[in-house]
Amino acid sequence: MPKVRAKDVGLLAAALGFVLFAVAPIAWMALGAFKTTAGLISIPPVWPDFTYLDNFSQLLRENYPFxxxxxxxxxxxxxxxxxxxxxxxxxxxxxxxxxxxxxxxxILSTRMMPPIAAAVPLFVIFRNLGLLDNVVALIIAYAGFNIPFAVWVSMSFLRRVPKEVLEAARMDGCSWFQLLLRIALPLSISGIVTVATFVFIFSWNEFLLALFLTTREARTFPIVVSSFISTGKVYWDLIAAASVIQILPPVVFTLLMQRHIVSGLTMGAVKD
Amino acid sequence: MPAQATLGRAYPVRPARRTFLRANGFQQAAMMLPTCLFLVFLTIYPFVYSVYLSLHQVKLTTLNRAVFVGLRNYTNLLTDGLFLHALRNTAVLAVCSITLEILIGFAAAKVFFELSRWRFVVVLRSLYLLPMMATPLIVGMIAAYVFNPTIGIVNYLIELLGGTPVSWFGEPTTAMAAMVLINVWQWSPFMMLLTLAALTSIRDDLYEAARVDGAKWYHLVWYIEIPSVLNVVLLGAILRIIDVLRFFDVVYVTTRGGPGDATMVVTLYAYLQDFQFFQVGVGSAAAVLILGISIVVTTFAVKLLRVVEDA
Known part of the structure; x- marks a missing residue:
């Protein structure tokens, strides 16, 4: 244990302040998921009952397809x-x-393309292909929007594979595909998994394109959640439960992969 | 060396053939061409189509009856009060939130940096990062819940501390302030991470030399730390500007641009033109302008970044 300096106490208090500011709103909504509708809108606030799971069961009963x-x-x-x-x-x-x-x-420059500028053209393309309100359209669109990121960050990981190893295997007659699948990929797999996880979270969080490309059957979870608030009545019970479910993967991801977040979000421009 | 061992085991040795070069070219094309085509289909083609739409008067419901109007959609946009407000709001949002994000991010990075001798602080740092990857739509939902004028916890706490409750999304100024606060809440951790990475990479002997010269802590901050973090912070600011131009999900579920047009931002404007009024010509023109602004701002900022890095 390092020695405690006087200023460490102040610094620790500041750190706790930052953490409280960041976590409190999420935690507050998460607590709401275990309250009745009356509890959710009660002022002064009430403490939740963690055995009360009706919000989740009602939400999932109606919305599990989404x-x-x-x-x-x-x-x-x-x-x-x-x-x-x-x-x-x-x-x-x-x-x-x-x-x-x-x-x-x-490829990097295509990252500049704002989703709103592609939304109407994609709407038209997928309507002509008969893929409107179809998950396939969303899969294609999300993949397209994540490729620039995935290519760039993968490049920074694949560059670390020693060139000599690849050249030696090439001399032995390996095809490029074999080089990739049997040498480069295994040697950079942890980096590639990081990239894939980022793509997963970005796709999971996406909203605007889904708003354009789906109407009923293929709606994603965020689209359905947004409808809990826009119809005059606000369903806080469903919103709270849905928030917990929707935010869980990014939260777990952040806690597990925080070491890689800097290089991930800056397209590899900043090393962590 | 493990890689060498793998090589010995797994690959049948094939003699080089005359067709090798051609096969080589074929393989290389097979690895890169599909991705290129896919990107052309999903970014270049939509962009060209957007530009085409932006030059026409056209309804989403009757796309094949497009009437060429030249640049009229653009000139109309630049005289449309609502669009100009959206531009101004987006600029205000960008300047206010990114400035605060940089300041708070730097302060937080300093705190976590000074505490880095303690292992458990890593846990606190992880927790501080949580807002950053949170689904933006849910961030909007959380904002709607905590800023609600009657049932929201924020007003409850304000009253508890003796203040007067605020009708957050009901007044133009406070609605904008809430949007800034939401951005700052979500993205200060990002600036913190960038700054922390830069602070960590400052060499110890630089500090030692400064201390020997009798430098105070504010000298260290001003002459060593700020110059060292400047380029990453600029990079972060560039990425954030692009983000703010896309800011949509949160306003969509909280204010819908209101009250009045106080929180109307450019992406929401384009969305409403496309899907509320079906004026995809106007919406596309707005979208093309958003892309144009992204490119101009980024080019300028990258130039600035080069200057800072060369200095």
Whole structure:
């Protein structure tokens, strides 16, 4: 144990203040999930009863298909984005082709595309393909919006694979696909998993595109949750329970992967 | 070396053939081309189509009856009071929240940096990061709940401390203040992480040399720490500006741009044109302008970043 300095006490108090500010609103909503509607809107506030789970059961009874949609879309988009991004990133790092730098820059620049600028065109494309209100459309759209990020951050991990190892295997007659699948990928798997987790969370959190591309059947969980508030009456009981469910994956992710968050959110520009 | 061991075991040795080069090219194309095509389909084509729509008077319901109007959608936008308010609100939101995020992020980073000898502080730091990855829509829901004028905990606490309750989303100024607060709450941790990474990378001998010269703590902050974190903070600010231009989910569930047009932001404006009024020509013009602003601001900020890094 290091020695406690006088100023450590003040610093610790400040740190606790920051933590309280960050966590309290989330915690307050989470506590609400275990209250009755009357409890949720009671002033002064009441303490929740953690055995009261009616909010969750009512929410899921009516809305589990939409939670399922969210899970399918998120997993599908993550897999599709990674399948398309990893070979691309591998190629950009290892192929000695003219224009790879320009290609990488172009991919980075597509990250600038605001979802709102793509929303109407995607709406039209998917309507013409008969994929409106279909989870497939969301999987494709989310994958597309995450590829720039996934390619760039994967590149920074794939660059760490020693070139000599790849060249030796190449001399032995390995194809590029074998190099990727049997050498580069296993050697950078922890980084690639980090990237995939980010794509998962970004897709899980997405709202605007789903608002444009779904109407009934394919609605994702956030879209349904948003309807609990917009119809004149506000269903705080459902909102509180839904908030807990919706926010759980990002919370777990943050607690587990906080070491990688800096490099993830800055597209690898800042190392942690 | 494990990699070498893998090599020895797993690969059949194939002799180089004449077709090798062609096969090589084919493989490389197979790895990169599908992704390129996919990106063209999902970003370039929509962008071109958006520009096309922005030059037409066209309804979402009757897309095949588009009438070419040249730049009229753009000129109309720049004389539309609502859009100008949306631009101004977005600028205010960006400047206020990003400034506060940088200041609070720096303060928090300093605190966590000074405490980094203590292992358990890592737990506190993780908890502080929670808002950052939280689903923006749920952040909006939480805001709607805690800022609610009658049932919200914020007003309850204000009254408990002897203040007068605020009708948060009911008044233009407080509604905007609430939006800034929500952004600051969610994204200060991001600035904290960036600043902390930069602070950690300052070499110890720099501090030692400064102490030997008799520098006070504010000298250290001003002459060593602020210059060291400047470039990452700028990078963070660039990313945040792009984010603020996309700010949507929270206003969508809390104020819908109101009261009046006090919290109307550009993305919400484009959304309402597209889906409320079905004027996709106008909506697309707004979206193209949002992209244009992103590009201009980013280009400028990246130039600034280069200057800072070279200095």
């Amino acid at each position: 939670l399922l949609n969210s899970i399918v879309v998120t997993l599908g988009a993550t897999v599709l984005a990674m399948v398309l991004s990893i070979p691309m990133a591998f190629g950009l790092v290892n192929f000695k082709l003219r224009g790879t730098n320009a290609l990488a820059d172009w």
